[in-house]
Amino acid sequence: xxxxxEIIVDKEFTTVSIPTSLYKKIEGAIKGTEFSSVASYIVKIxxxxxxxxxxxxxxxxxxxxxxIKERLKALGYID
Amino acid sequence: xxxxxLGEKRxxxxxxxxGGKLVERLLEGEKKSDILDRARSLPSIKLDQESVSDVENxxxxxxxxxxxxMGRADFHHVxxxxxxxxxxxxxxxxxxxxxKEQADRLKPGSDVVLLNESGEAAAVLHLEEKFGYxxxxxxxxxxxxxxxxxxxxxxIKRMKDVLLAGPVDLIRESPxxxxxxxxxxxxxxxxxxxKGWRTVVGFQTRNTPHIGHEYVQKTALTFVDGIFxxxxxxxxxRGDFKDEVILAAYEELIKNYYLKERAVMxxxxxEMRYAGPREAxxxxxxRKNFGCTxxxxxxxxxxxxxxxxxxxxxxxxxxxxxxxxxxxxxxxxYYCRKCLSVVNEKTCPHPAADQIQFSGTKIRDMLVKGEYxxxxxxxxxxxxxxxxxxxxxxx
Numbered sequence: 001x002x003x004x005x006e007i008i009v010d011k012e013f014t015t016v017s018i019p020t021s022l023y024k025k026i027e028g029a030i031k032g033t034e035f036s037s038v039a040s041y042i043v044k045i046x047x048x049x050x051x052x053x054x055x056x057x058x059x060x061x062x063x064x065x066x067x068i069k070e071r072l073k074a075l076g077y078i079d
Numbered sequence: 080x081x082x083x084x085l086g087e088k089r090x091x092x093x094x095x096x097x098g099g100k101l102v103e104r105l106l107e108g109e110k111k112s113d114i115l116d117r118a119r120s121l122p123s124i125k126l127d128q129e130s131v132s133d134v135e136n137x138x139x140x141x142x143x144x145x146x147x148x149m150g151r152a153d154f155h156h157v158x159x160x161x162x163x164x165x166x167x168x169x170x171x172x173x174x175x176x177x178x179k180e181q182a183d184r185l186k187p188g189s190d191v192v193l194l195n196e197s198g199e200a201a202a203v204l205h206l207e208e209k210f211g212y213x214x215x216x217x218x219x220x221x222x223x224x225x226x227x228x229x230x231x232x233x234x235i236k237r238m239k240d241v242l243l244a245g246p247v248d249l250i251r252e253s254p255x256x257x258x259x260x261x262x263x264x265x266x267x268x269x270x271x272x273x274k275g276w277r278t279v280v281g282f283q284t285r286n287t288p289h290i291g292h293e294y295v296q297k298t299a300l301t302f303v304d305g306i307f308x309x310x311x312x313x314x315x316x317r318g319d320f321k322d323e324v325i326l327a328a329y330e331e332l333i334k335n336y337y338l339k340e341r342a343v344m345x346x347x348x349x350e351m352r353y354a355g356p357r358e359a360x361x362x363x364x365x366r367k368n369f370g371c372t373x374x375x376x377x378x379x380x381x382x383x384x385x386x387x388x389x390x391x392x393x394x395x396x397x398x399x400x401x402x403x404x405x406x407x408x409x410x411x412x413y414y415c416r417k418c419l420s421v422v423n424e425k426t427c428p429h430p431a432a433d434q435i436q437f438s439g440t441k442i443r444d445m446l447v448k449g450e451y452x453x454x455x456x457x458x459x460x461x462x463x464x465x466x467x468x469x470x471x472x473x474x
Contacts, residue, residue: 012160034397044400045400047166047399047400047401048400048401050401051400051401051402051403060265060269064265065269068265068266068269069269069273071266072262072266072269072270072273075259075262077262077270077343078270078273078274
């Protein structure tokens with residue numbers, strides 16, 4: 001996070017700019033919480049947010065579905 | 080992190096697999112014949128049962144989004160960050176080890192036939208990479224110890240020196256005495272849909288059920304549509320219940336104490352790693368792939384000995400807001416002689432003298448002596464089934 005006090009040395013990390021005012025607001029908000037830094041807070045929020053971006057689930061072909069249903073019936077899982 | 084709530088809006092569809100797409104790498108038809116024709120001229124390596132199970136789990140989507148054994152980048156990312164290099168949560172390295180002399184003969188870019196324990200061609204590995212690794216680092220990061228008494232560390236010490244990486248395609252499933260209980264994620268997802276379940280809680284187990292397990296399962300089931308009881312079948316440590324005993328005991332419990340339309344059981348053919356917190360996340364990912372929206376995480380989940388703090392396997396979920404499956408945490412629970420039911424520290428005001436703990440060791444000791452555990456600890460039907468086995472424990 002640009003403007004941050006922490007120095008990010010791990011080459012697997014990169015820098016993103018956010019307004020300093022927002023940075024300060026986050027810094028205040030995370031005091032006394034589980035977050036050790038503004039960066040760790042932002043990473044968590046972004047991961048949480050991105051994981052909500054759900055697209056359609058895989059759809060089975062009719063043939064596949066029938067085949068699976070037959071097996072489930074044979075094994076007693078469905079009637 | 081999303082939490083279960085009574086007012087939660089019900090999802091209209093089955094949960095997405097980890098990474099968004101269910102992996103399926105099963106060779107059929109011409110592609111299968113082609114590989115089988117070429118198999119004799121291809122280099123091959125023989126796998127142990129645990130690696131065969133890994134191959135099958137990759138190919139059937141249990142380990143989605145993995146398409147094969149991990150390469151160097153993912154391996155190190157998982158060790159250091161508990162995520163794949165794509166940033167997706169993943170905590171246990173899925174790797175294939177080989178002798179150095181064997182690996183020297185294999186060229187990246189070529190196909191390698193993977194043989195099962197009977198010497199049959201089980202899968203083909205499209206070798207992309209081979210690399211060395213530090214066993215101590217692997218043990219320390221995954222198991223938080225290098226103590227050889229830890230079963231996971233002991234296994235790493237026995238591992239060969241080179242890791243082979245690349246996508247795998249399954250040629251044939253290995254025969255299993257428990258095939259009748261084996262469902263792929265594609266099958267469980269359709270099963271849950273057919274049952275009309277929108278929310279499903281997964282229960283991971285490597286034990287026969289006692290009343291405490293039943294309490295946890297039914298408490299969770301109160302808030303979701305169905306429960307998926309998913310015993311781990313495969314290599315376990317000495318003294319654990321045998322696989323056939325676990326399955327028979329659960330069959331009996333479900334038959335007598337669960338609604339057929341609310342509970343299903345299928346196995347997960349995989350070795351236990353005993354990696355505690357890391358393995359709890361791994362177990363959650365697997366159940367998400369099976370179509371579970373929730374997973375039960377109890378005290379010392381996937382732990383062994385005293386290597387992990389009792390609730391480390393729950394605390395670790397804080398680091399994974401993007402896991403996509405909701406953990407349901409259970410702390411201690413016990414039978415209270417005053418309440419006359421299973422309770423926990425939040426629901427029972429009575430002193431420790433009134434508590435009967437669900438001690439696996441105590442129950443085991445009674446069974447070994449041929450004594451029936453009291454009905455407050457184990458359902459009589461379940462105890463009877465276990466006692467029918469001459470030796471219910473792994474040696």
